[in-house]
Amino acid sequence: xxxxxQTPKFQVLKTxxxxxxxxxxxxxxxxxxxxxxxxxxxxxxxxxxxxxxITDQGEVPxxxxxxxxxxxxxxxxxxxxxxxxxxxxxxxxxxxxxHYEQYFGPGTRLTVT
Amino acid sequence: xxxxxxxxxxxNVPEGATVxxxxxxxxxxxQSFFWYRQDCRKEPKLLMSVYSSGNxxxxxxxxxxxxxxxxxxxxxxxxxxxxxxxxxxAVPTGTASKLTFGTGTRxxxxx
Numbered sequence: 042x043x044x045x046x047q048t049p050k051f052q053v054l055k056t057x058x059x060x061x062x063x064x065x066x067x068x069x070x071x072x073x074x075x076x077x078x079x080x081x082x083x084x085x086x087x088x089x090x091x092x093x094x095i096t097d098q099g100e101v102p103x104x105x106x107x108x109x110x111x112x113x114x115x116x117x118x119x120x121x122x123x124x125x126x127x128x129x130x131x132x133x134x135x136x137x138x139x140h141y142e143q144y145f146g147p148g149t150r151l152t153v154t
Numbered sequence: 155x156x157x158x159x160x161x162x163x164x165x166n167v168p169e170g171a172t173v174x175x176x177x178x179x180x181x182x183x184x185q186s187f188f189w190y191r192q193d194c195r196k197e198p199k200l201l202m203s204v205y206s207s208g209n210x211x212x213x214x215x216x217x218x219x220x221x222x223x224x225x226x227x228x229x230x231x232x233x234x235x236x237x238x239x240x241x242x243x244a245v246p247t248g249t250a251s252k253l254t255f256g257t258g259t260r261x262x263x264x265x
Binding site: 044076082083084085086089099100101131142143146147148 | 158160185186190197198199200204241253255256257
């Protein structure tokens with residue numbers, strides 16, 4: 042049981058490049074979400090999903106896309122990377138949403154130059 | 155004003171001390187509250203849920219004050235291993251999927 046896994050662990054992009062951050066969970070959780078964490082800003086919700094085929098925007102969705110074709114996977118796509126997207130990205134899952142324990146992946150450290 | 159506010163610290167305390175953190179929330183419709191612990195360069199992990207009646211887990215006690223809209227975390231007999239950042243979380247009623255995290259309070263326990 043691996044829990045929540047994220048790849049890659051580290052990534053450096055140039056401005057304008059696109060990439061996909063991968064997130065997978067093996068706990069059969071319906072709810073998954075993406076956060077970014079910046080110094081002094083805390084964790085901010087980017088997008089979330091309450092089940093396969095259902096996604097919605099969080100607090101800071103601009104510049105990011107998500108899809109949820111399976112229960113297990115919830116990739117986050119950066120459309121055209123900007124230096125402002127330099128951050129640590131965490132994926133999380135839970136069985137039934139925000140009122141229950143969130144299980145976080147180990148994070149992806151992204152630098153955009 | 156941020157929806158969830160915490161004193162960033164750092165709180166520097168000697169081993170064995172008692173330390174308390176407060177966290178205020180602005181959305182009176184918040185229904186569920188949690189404390190998460192985050193070690194340096196690691197992911198957050200649930201420390202404890204916060205119930206209306208207050209709850210205790212070993213050396214840790216969490217309290218909720220709805221009238222004043224704050225939650226607290228008390229750590230007794232601090233250990234070196236308690237050094238971490240503590241994040242409070244509020245979840246509003248009706249928007250079950252949108253958690254709001256505080257920026258975290260850093261605790262450093264020293265010898």
